[in-house]
Amino acid sequence: MPVQFNDFFPTAADLESAGAAQAALHGRAAEATRRQFHREVFVRAVVEVSNFCRENCTYCGMRRDNRALKRFRAHHEQLAEMLLQHRPASVTDINIQAGEDPVAVREIVLPLIRSLRRETSLGISVCLGTLAPELYAELQSAGASIYIIKFEIGNAAQYEKFAAPGGYDERLRHIRLLAETGWNVSSGFIAGLPDQTPADLLGNFETARSLPLSGCSVSPFIPGNETPLSGALPAGSNWTLNSIAALRLMRPDWVIPAVSALNLMEPDGYRHGLRAGANLVTMNLTPDDVRGDYVIYKRNRFIMTEERVLTAIAAEGLTPSATGLAEFYRECAGKNSVAATL
Numbered sequence: 001m002p003v004q005f006n007d008f009f010p011t012a013a014d015l016e017s018a019g020a021a022q023a024a025l026h027g028r029a030a031e032a033t034r035r036q037f038h039r040e041v042f043v044r045a046v047v048e049v050s051n052f053c054r055e056n057c058t059y060c061g062m063r064r065d066n067r068a069l070k071r072f073r074a075h076h077e078q079l080a081e082m083l084l085q086h087r088p089a090s091v092t093d094i095n096i097q098a099g100e101d102p103v104a105v106r107e108i109v110l111p112l113i114r115s116l117r118r119e120t121s122l123g124i125s126v127c128l129g130t131l132a133p134e135l136y137a138e139l140q141s142a143g144a145s146i147y148i149i150k151f152e153i154g155n156a157a158q159y160e161k162f163a164a165p166g167g168y169d170e171r172l173r174h175i176r177l178l179a180e181t182g183w184n185v186s187s188g189f190i191a192g193l194p195d196q197t198p199a200d201l202l203g204n205f206e207t208a209r210s211l212p213l214s215g216c217s218v219s220p221f222i223p224g225n226e227t228p229l230s231g232a233l234p235a236g237s238n239w240t241l242n243s244i245a246a247l248r249l250m251r252p253d254w255v256i257p258a259v260s261a262l263n264l265m266e267p268d269g270y271r272h273g274l275r276a277g278a279n280l281v282t283m284n285l286t287p288d289d290v291r292g293d294y295v296i297y298k299r300n301r302f303i304m305t306e307e308r309v310l311t312a313i314a315a316e317g318l319t320p321s322a323t324g325l326a327e328f329y330r331e332c333a334g335k336n337s338v339a340a341t342l
Contacts, residue, residue, distance in 0.1 A: 010205055010246035012198035018238055029245035029277035032252045037279050040321040041313050042255065042328070044093035044125070047083065048286040048294040049074045049108045053099030055129070055165045057152075059190065061224040061295035062099045063163075068226055072290045073101070076108045080115040082285065083122075088306040092324030093123035095148065095282065100129030100165060110142050117143030123326025125186075130166050130174050133181075140183065145326050147178045150188040150217070154207030155200060162193065172211065179212035184329045186255065188217030191243050192235020196221075201239060205250065214329060215255035215280070218243040220265045222297035237266045241276045248277030255280050255325065258312075263302040270304070274316045280325065283309045 017025055050073045053062045062069065083094060096112060098104050105128055116122055125146030126139055136147070151171050152164045159168040179185045189204040208216050220235035240262065247256055258278035262269030274281075284291065284303050292299060313320060323331075 008246075008249045009209070010202065010242075010250065012202060014246055015198055015201055015239055015242045017242055022238065022242060025242060025249075026245045026276045029248040030275060032248050033277045033279055036252045037321075039318050040279070040323075041274065041318045042093070042280040042323075042325045043090045043283070043309065043313075043320045044095055044123075044280065044325060045083075045087060045091045045283050045285045046095040046097055047074070047079050047112075048097050048284075048291065049079065049112070050098040050101045050104035051290075051294050052101040052104065053129075055100050056163050057165060058162045058228045059193065059221065059224065061226050061297065061299075063227065066226045066295075069295060070293050072293055073104050073108060074287065074290055076111045076115075078287060079108070079112055082287070083112075083116060084119050087285065088283065090306065090310060090320050091122070091283070092321070093125060093146075093326055095125045095127060095146075096144075097127040097148075098129075102131060102135065105131065105135060105139070110138060113139065113142040113144050123324040125326070130171065133177065136178060136181065136183070140181070145182075145184060145329065146186065146214075147183040148186045148188075149175055149178065150219075151175065151204075151207055151211070152188075152190055153193070154189060154204035158193070158196075158200065172207070175211050175213075184214040184326075185212065186215035186217065186257075187211060187213050188219060188257075189243075190219050190221050190235075191240045192221040194221075194229060194232040201243065204243075205246065208247070209250065213254065215257070216247055216251070217257045217259055218247065219259050220261055220269075222261055222264050224295065224297050225299065226295065235265060237269065237272070240265060241269075241272055244273055244276040244278055255328075257282065260284070260302050260304045261297060263304075264297065270308075271312050271316055274312060274318060281309045281313060 124144040127148035153159045156168040220240040257280040258273035
């Protein structure tokens with residue numbers, strides 16, 4: 001699929017819209033999604049393999065200064081047995097996620113990817129933070145093809161204020177490096193951070209538009225109990241859902257996830273995300289004995305099970321894609337190569 005740009009760029013009024021204006025914005029986004037992807041939604045599963053993290057983001061419960069958190073690294077053998085023998089039939093791709101923990105990458109993630117690549121045809125994505133280029137190459141050689149690395153905040157000063165991972169310029173440099181070395185890169189940002197203005201939120205779209213991405217997410221700010229922002233107000237639903245719709249209209253070809261935190265934002269938030277233009281869903285397969293300590297927001301997470309994911313898809317009149325996400329990206333790359341020779 002050729003990269004698609006158009007003239008749409010959201011305004012502050014778009015991001016703050018409500019009522020009839022919001023319904024029209026979301027309707028346009030849904031129409032754009034159906035034109036590009038028909039009624040199909042990609043279905044993946046996530047396993048969270050470590051909550052150790054060397055970063056100290058003020059909005060994340062896994063920040064290194066959270067001494068109250070029981071840290072874990074999952075066992076490769078347990079994850080491999082579960083994914084190889086007991087994964088739901090609807091899953092076409094696996095996302096392996098962790099705090100920024102290079103030890104877990106070497107001890108758990110790389111062996112797990114090799115097992116999955118040897119035994120299955122699943123697409124493999126990773127969300128592991130900023131790593132050394134050599135480690136990116138090892139992950140790619142092992143069989144992963146999609147890297148999820150969120151830029152979080154599209155403003156250098158605010159990036160520093162909230163102690164987001166590493167530094168703003170470093171984060172964007174790594175996103176570009178990953179794309180240049182053959183990864184399909186998905187990124188994302190947070191809507192509704194404390195004191196965020198509509199102009200700040202629009203800055204995220206400027207940043208996203210400037211990067212070589214295959215997809216982008218929007219996560220609502222949910223104050224974590226064990227973070228410096230525990231007393232802040234959570235994000236309202238309008239900014240987050242309107243941002244999803246605006247991303248879809250800005251880049252019709254992007255894969256846009258519905259994130260589980262949408263259901264912490266409002267009842268049926270996940271379904272509203274699909275209605276606003278999201279076309280990727282994720283069920284959580286992290287083992288029960290460690291899942292409670294993977295605390296990005298609050299401990300009372302909304303866990304998207306297979307039943308919840310498939311129910312949300314069906315309720316919106318959509319259908320799980322038979323084509324996996326990694327396979328879809330490969331097909332797009334092939335079409336782009338052919339188009340470039342014509």
